[in-house]
Amino acid sequence: MDYLEKLHDAVLNGDPATAISITEKALAENIDPHVLINDYMVRAMDEVGRRFEKFEYFIPQLLMSAKAMKGAMALIKPLLVGDSVQDISVCAITGTVKGDVHDIGKNLLGALLEGGGFRVVDLGTNVSPEQFIEAVQKHEAKLVCMSALLTTTMPGMKTTIDVFKEAEIRDQVIMLVGGAPVTHHFAEEIGADGYRDNASAGVVLAKELLGIRK
């Protein structure tokens, strides 16, 4: 099983071809898919996030790591259908709020959430409060991550939280906010559960607030 460390390294170094070939080999040898995910890939993505947070990794490197993990997960996922562990993985909804079409940061968060073991449903950009609510209900999500890159669209985060309150489902979800103009103070003011200034720290906060051990 020594070769499995290469799976960790392939995700860390953003090498999709190696990540896929090692996963194929491991699955052919009946190695537990959960071991591949939790002991190798999640650990690698944690390190990717740490490096990104410290500006040791650029966005292209993070994207390549995400691609490597996604490639390996595509082989693993069919084996997890009906699996109890998969079923209980926490669903996170990500989206850029209404009026805003920027998504680089939001997509990085999505990649790191997936890397951290979340089931991510991405609603894309220009997402209305009603679309967030619909997705939470449909996927029984526990986490909502909203992004905005502009001061013009930031108020959409407050509107979304207010609509969740009106629909009486605000208490059922953790709502996090992020994006260039967003601050801790803004997050507090609009009633969000938290804010971080980078995707990696956002994942750590989400786990903390949801009581998920690292």
Add this chain to the structure above:
Amino acid sequence: MHLKIISCEVFQQELSNCLSKTTNEVEIEFISKGIHDLRQHEMKKRIVKSIRKNDDKGFDAILLGYGLCNTWVYGLKAEITPLVIPRSHDCIGILMGSHTKYENYFHNNPGTYFQSVGWMENSSNSNSIKKRSLKKLYGLDMTDKELITQFGKENLPYLKARLDQTRNYKKITFIDTQVEMSKKLSKAAQEKAESNGWAFEELEGNTRLLQRLVDGVWNKNEFLIIKPGEKVKQTYKEDLIESVKATP
């Protein structure tokens, strides 16, 4: 009044026209638009440097030719001379002449890339800015050649699709303030829109906010005056910013 204006260079032509019509004595300083591409605190540091240099020179006020622009303005303190800033998200609201008009247009046209003569004329950055830019910090400035060398040709389409910050844009709106080069650059903006497969619209600009700024007509709903000892605070309301007492 004896005023100093420290402004983004995107307003160069519009402000020159406004200054030719004002009765105030206004000293002007332009700062490179490129500082918008730096980290927020670095942008702030650069503008504050110019403010402090002029703080004790006896101006009646120092005017700022900026909007919230990347939120640089939050926490900005007035020390000796009062500061005056238009209430606008960015230069586009200022060039439209109305923050409300901009907000309405913005929300009715998601995914719009705004352009003006000043924007287009100052679109390339100096090497010093490039080196310190957010693009550089995050690796968003990598060329195709660099991406291929580091990640392989097969990964280029995947990376390019995710690194393009304008990939969800659908429209270019050119704000025409009737300055030199307006026609030529509007045409260039239209051609860019066409080559991207985006819609194009030309909107008539309005320099009334810039004129009022240099004329000293600072009505409360359009301008924020920060008195010495006060600082700028975000409001999350239509007025965008307010001034509060700064803690020493």
